Amino acid sequence: EAGVAQSPRYKIIEKRQSVAFWCNPISGHATLYWYQQILGQGPKLLIQFQNNGVVDDSQLPKDRFSAERLKGVDSTLKIQPAKLEDSAVYLCASSAPVGRQKLFFGSGTQLSVL
Amino acid sequence: AQSVTQLDSHVSVSEGTPVLLRCNYSSSYSPSLFWYVQHPNKGLQLLLKYTSAATLVKGINGFEAEFKKSETSFHLTKPSAHMSDAAEYFCVVSVNSASKIIFGSGTRLSIRP
Numbered sequence: 351e352a353g354v355a356q357s358p359r360y361k362i363i364e365k366r367q368s369v370a371f372w373c374n375p376i377s378g379h380a381t382l383y384w385y386q387q388i389l390g391q392g393p394k395l396l397i398q399f400q401n402n403g404v405v406d407d408s409q410l411p412k413d414r415f416s417a418e419r420l421k422g423v424d425s426t427l428k429i430q431p432a433k434l435e436d437s438a439v440y441l442c443a444s445s446a447p448v449g450r451q452k453l454f455f456g457s458g459t460q461l462s463v464l
Numbered sequence: 465a466q467s468v469t470q471l472d473s474h475v476s477v478s479e480g481t482p483v484l485l486r487c488n489y490s491s492s493y494s495p496s497l498f499w500y501v502q503h504p505n506k507g508l509q510l511l512l513k514y515t516s517a518a519t520l521v522k523g524i525n526g527f528e529a530e531f532k533k534s535e536t537s538f539h540l541t542k543p544s545a546h547m548s549d550a551a552e553y554f555c556v557v558s559v560n561s562a563s564k565i566i567f568g569s570g571t572r573l574s575i576r577p
Contacts, residue, residue, distance in 0.1 A: 392554050392567035406564055455508040
């Protein structure tokens with residue numbers, strides 16, 4: 351079974367630039383999550399999708415972050431413009447039909463904002 | 465609201481000795497609880513989960529955790545540490561299937577030879 355795919359693996363940008371991350375969940379997984387993990391901290395949920403609808407985006411800084419999952423499969427997370435404090439690993443996870451709650455994580459995208 | 469607190473940011477034990485990583489949770493409803501492990505430069509992996517069945521849960525690599533409602537705890541244990549157990553461990557809480565899945569701040573486990 352293929353895992354959660356994320357790209358790119360690493361990204362270095364300057365502040366005020368924009369960046370986009372891509373995630374392809376495990377086939378058949380309806381729920382997709384984007385987490386931000388700052389060095390030394392636990393992952394923080396940014397947004398949760400159920401199919402192509404947003405379940406929770408309460409911790410997404412909507413003035414600069416956006417995410418979409420138009421066809422209910424893969425998803426993109428964008429930051430525009432980036433700030434220094436956005437430097438983190440961005441993790442994508444997916445889970446099987448509602449009720450199972452086991453998350454499968456991708457390897458993440460490590461973002462450095464200079 | 466739900467939350468999870470990992471009481472130790474860093475735990476160091478000698479190889480072959482027991483491991484105890486502490487986790488307390490807060491939830492208005494019956495929670496589901498998980499432990500995930502993150503090895504350096506690798507993705508997060510589920511160790512074990514509690515979802516209102518048996519209170520003692522066995523996971524992979526010899527780890528287990530006990531759900532204690534009276535103490536609102538879900539501590540992770542292993543009888544004998546191995547060098548390969550060195551990693552970051554996260555306690556996670558979820559109230560229902562559609563709710564947020566909240567991670568603790570993590571405990572870094574170091575193993576001394």
